[in-house]
Amino acid sequence: MATSAVSLEPAAHVEAHELSFLRKYIFSTDHKIIGIQFLLMSFVFLLFGGLMAMMIRWQLGFPERPLPAGQLLPETMAPGGILLPEFYNSLVTMHGTIMVFFAIMPLLVGVFGNYLIPLKLGAPDMAFPRLNMASFWIAFSAGILMMAGFFVEGGHAAAGWTAYAPLSADPEWTGVSGGQQIWLLSIAILGLASIMGALNYITTVVNLRAPGMTWFRMPLSIWALFVTAILVLLAIPILSGAAIMLFFDQTIGTHFFDWTDGGQVILWQHLFWYFGHPEVYILILPAMGMVSDIIANGSRKPVFGYHSMVFALISIAFLGWVVWGHHMFQSGMNPTLGMTFMISTMIIAVPSAIKVFNWMGTMWRGNIRFHVPMLHSVGFVAMFVIGGLSGIFMASTPVDIYIHDTYFIVAHIHYVLFGGSLFAIFAAVTYWYPKMFGRMMNSTVGKVHFWLTFLFYNMTFFPMHDLGIAGHMRRIYDPSQYEFLQPLAPLNRFITVSALLLFTVQILFAANFIMSWFKGKKAGENPWEANGLEWTVASPPPHGNFAKVPTVYRGPYEYSSPLVEEDFLMQTRKLASDVDPAAAGP
Amino acid sequence: MSWILPPGASTFAGDIDFLYYVILVITGIAFVVVEVGLLVFAIKYRARPGRKAQYIEGSIKAEIIWTAVPAVTLVIIGLMSGGVWNHIKGRNSIPPNAIPYEVHVKQFEWNFTYRGPDGQLGTSDDFIVRNQLHIPVNRPVELQLIAEDVIHSFFVPAFRVKQDAVPGMDIRVWFEATKVGEYEIACAELCGLGHYRMRARVFVHSAEDYQQWLSDRAAAADEE
């Protein structure tokens, strides 16, 4: 079958100008619009998740005092502004759930997967544009459903974002039935959306690359998103299956996780973490990839060791499947298995180390332009290192006995997910904002936002290590119950104040984001003097992206190449010595 | 702020704390190297007009070094940890002379079952003390954790002991206290509404005091 004639064309190309508002901005099949839709949706959820974090922090810092404006909450959540323990448990659960599933994951995979993959590969759109649209709207519905859980009787799910059975399996133990069921349904529906997105990304990357865009000419951001899509594709169904089983336990009386009738409690943990550990990498790999792009651009140098960066990504993805047990060292799991998981966990730290050193190598002898995305990227490296190193403490099983389920873990996960992923998201949003909206974000506000965030972020999360070392358990409503935690109250208050400040300075980012949309400086095609294909088209790019099929002559990181005068050399620029790839074959 | 572990009071504390400090030193070095490196590079190689970055694509030698060094270090940490892990949680790690207890855990209390005067668990003269664990010093004890509803986790910070109690699983944890005194037991796994106040105490007695306490309690239990 001839390959040129095949493919369901996004027929809209031809008639782009005749589309109604609804088809163009709401039910759009354009990957760029869908990416922006994901961006706006995830920012709203990021705000929700952040507000929940603030309530949690208030409770931990000032257990006796009513929450400011807490009177606005209904009696069932916070009578007189004081949070109820059951509502606190819901908050802890939903903060995790929302941030992981509806903020960070769609921000990294949904937004940048959609926006960047076709543009950076030189494709007119995704392989399956309508599936792509469906993916967004299904994810959106899952989000609405998830938020609706707060308003059902009994409150929202309160068994933690990990929903350990049997706490989550039987309403008797938490007092929550409807909320937990909504949680499970929403997760299963979101899983469907994620799988649809992932199969779109994989197919697009494999099949729709422009001529000359060989595997090892793909930017690391695309490599990372591709590897991530594979992880999503294979990990999410495990969670969906487990969620469905738990849902049946809740609703039709099955016994999968009911130990009294042949079920197994620990099976949930195995299934959850078999999904959950690849998920951790889903939440960081795209960040790593995009940061690699931005650091090369900022340093005006090729990425140090491009190939080893790619292999590090791939080996992280592989090893990510055999380390899930390190979440379960203290769960009563077979101790021999614990040993195995410890070794595999130690090994998976190596590719992460390689990446960090390669980022440093990229900056070395560069000519570093500290634009806002670069600041955030360097911040990412600096913070990710802390998250990575603190992971080694947990990987060591005996040390984990002590720090498991303490604030040390909380500090670790936030260094990876906030210090890591979220800084990378700030970097990436600022970096590709001009492409998305045709205008630059204000760089002064951006710099102030970065420094304040960096400062308050560290003031918030670094002391959490110390709480953990003192033995402070996670997910407890009122630490003053324990004598050994009472001396930590001042530290808890300090963290709370820092967290409130951290939350407040995000207003700068939001304001910058919104204001720049209307008032920002007009961006040209290539404001950062970068090499990628997306910078060869107008900002924002037209429907269909490329008027003419681009041809790629080189890798994405030819900065300061001796071949040309300027310090960047675009992938599509044809030099005298370049051969046309059509002749050379794919 | 402090990176020093609180004082330990069991035989595990020495091993675990040692490992912790080893890792702290190693990661501390890595931390300083990376952060200082980033800072130095950021200052030294900041953009200056008229300069071009050096076109360097990478170095196999450098890649090998920074693959091998972390790999070797981590495997060494892993091997060091393995021995300690087996000593604490291995399948056959429980010393034969450990005093057995049964702990029935439920929302939100710990019920410690003691051997009665006959020295056997599971007989009619066993007695239960709610939220109080009394043990002798310098003698291993073995707790069988029996969760009756959801997962809880037995955590004594001072002893560096933590073990989930999972319903339907046979779970045993052991330790040996080294200092007489009173310590707090916490639940470390979210177990519902009252998780935050699922607190108990462990009393470590000298051998004589422990015998005394045991016979007092047994007598009291007898009278009931």
Add this chain to the structure above:
Amino acid sequence: MAHPALMKPPARREIGADVYSEKLGMWVFLGSEVMFFTALIGSYIILRFGSPEQWAAPGQILNIPLTAVNTFLLICSSVTMVKAFAAIQDGDQRLLKLYMLATVAIGAAFVGVQAYEYTHLVHAGFLPSGYSAGSELAERAAEGLLPVSVGVYGSSFYTMTGFHGFHVSVGVICMSFVTWKAYRGAYTKEDHRGVEVVGLYWHFVDLVWIILFTIVYLV
């Protein structure tokens, strides 16, 4: 596929793989389906190891002759599906339609037989939550002829076969759509991606049943 006018060719290059996107996408999707069934089948294996006493001997509760017929049906529908594909490869519209109709019919028959099987099992007292009180099976269990409790056995049986049945139903719907399009002459000797892609899905469903039939009914 779509109206020829819509197939305007802003020449889509597919350089990466030797297959077209729809087929690649379906294979990728099947990868995720494998993992979904891994969650279900893996749990079944693990739970069965954990509580072997709950599993009745083959044929004691489940109706093997009936499901053997169902297996036969599914295998037949797989072969008619692939024959439909072979027909359109040769450009034979008549055989394509015939075989597609047969596949849809047999697939629907499978769902019907499964519904019948479920009704009987429920009637006899075998539920996803175990025996129903006072039922025929519960009485036989009380006499010691059957496992005392079949809670997790029932749970995993219904969940696994139920989700397989759900996949079959989805397959029947998709194949009906393809059949309808075949009647409208949408497939040609040159372009018959829809037939091949839905076929891949259908064979996968058949493959899962082969595994399920063995480990659920026969072991």
Add this chain to the structure above:
Amino acid sequence: MSDGAAHAQPKYWTIWAYLLVLTVVELGVAFLPWTKEVQLLVLLALAVWKALLVALYFMHLKFEGNRMRIFAIAPLPLTVIIIVAVLTEYVW
């Protein structure tokens, strides 16, 4: 799939016959008075055989390129990893 004409159509009805015969054999084996272990192994082997026939011929994996085959078998190690790891709870 590059083009249908490159290889002769596989004999689908033969595969069908194989599948039916194997199913009948399975049914027989299930009711033979063998030990449980042997029975289990034989039944699983037969099931895998049938599954392979479907995958190779009906799904045309036999005629696909290597890249396609890699896509198809990529998830299989993952299915084994989780099941084997969790089973060690019982046998180790």
